[in-house]
Amino acid sequence: MKDSPSYDVIIVGAGASGLMCALQCARRKKRVLLLEKEHQCGKKILVSGNGRCNLTNAFVCADDYRATPQLAEKILAQFSFEQCVNFFHDLGVLTVQEGQGRVFPLTGKSTAVAEALRLACREAGVELKTESEVVRINKKKYFSAYLQSGAIFTSKYLVLACGSKAYPQAGGTESGYRLASSLGHSIIEPTPALCAVCVKEKAVARLQGIRAQVRVNAWPQTEKQLSSAGEILFTAYGLSGPAVLNISGPLGKALAGGPVTLYVDFFPEIQEKETFLRKRAAQFGSRTAKEFFAGMLHENIANLLIDFAGIRKNAPVSNWTENTLKNVAKTLGAWPFTVMSLRPWNEAMAAAGGVNCAEINYNSLESLCCDGLYVLGELLNVDGRSGGFNLHFAWACGYVAAKAMPEE
């Protein structure tokens, strides 16, 4: 082998963090090789946000990340929300901010984001090779990356931006964990995060497709308080929507000890549910139960509640006993669903677990196990909640590692 490497940096994985890192390195005059196993780059960017790409969040902060928020804090301090939006505007991507601070491309299409990054990389001189899976990496004086095809490339610095094993249909793989451990890293067992759950109660299918603003609580059955507010989506098999997705990581861990009951509060803003129902019953005493719930609950939820609480459908509400009223108030505040399992990896939008952050420099993302190696994005043991936080973290990682790499 000749004594100078073919590239300054090899980046393994042309997803969100890899594309950003490649662009920033090339803008700093580095010779960059970006290797992607799929036939195109940024497949997860393309599927993100239901094809709309929720690329960042106006309220992004370290508290939005589970597992090693201290690392997230250091990274976010170097790439803020404003920097992120300005960065995409400079790439030509106009954006729009929607509810809860979520930011999308104005075109409403994730292709706007992936394509802008691809073009900017090309213009900056990044060499992108698709259908190029890295199967082994060696580090002597330089890094050698071995491709499935038999090709070998060498570099001074090497970046692992391989993402997690979530959503294999868009490139998710265990490859990053294998490569990182071959270079001395330990891996925190990955588990699905941002993932819907299956429940035991078959009746949930009667609510399929209904969305509601709720609070869900799994505590005290879980070790730590597990609670989340936001939208829930009922599905044929169970529960989804941000309120559930956001606690699915720790819920998955709790499920190792058996089923976990998730309590849904349909009126989180109303503290005194009994008082509220009593007033409503006094106002609408002549109505049937179904009529009583109209205007406060989706019809299908009301029907299920009527069955669940054993209420006589056609009797006027003024006939309800004290027990019935208490029972309805209790159910509306803590409707129990027995969570049996998480949906499989091909439905998980992220992974909890990954490369142990204790082995990573929080300021630069350089490995503490292997000089010149950087580890980015979802491959790390950092997972954000739903709302643009995971992509923000991925862009930020790419930016930070490129900035931290020594100048040529």
Ligand SMILES: Cc1cc2nc3c(=O)[nH]c(=O)nc-3n(C[C@H](O)[C@H](O)[C@H](O)COP(=O)(O)OP(=O)(O)OC[C@H]3O[C@@H](n4cnc5c(N)ncnc54)[C@H](O)[C@@H]3O)c2cc1C
């Ligand atoms: C359906 C879905 C919707 C989502 N929606 C959103 C959203 O709206 N907002 C948000 O913030 N987050 C969203 N996410 C999460 C977000 O997409 C990821 O957190 C983010 O893409 C992670 O970036 P990354 O660079 O770490 O990994 P990735 O973007 O996954 O990129 C890793 C790349 O590395 C490649 N690769 C892996 N191993 C190798 C190898 N050995 N050799 C060569 N190439 C390799 C992969 O093919 C992949 O292209 C969503 C995820 C999914 C699955």
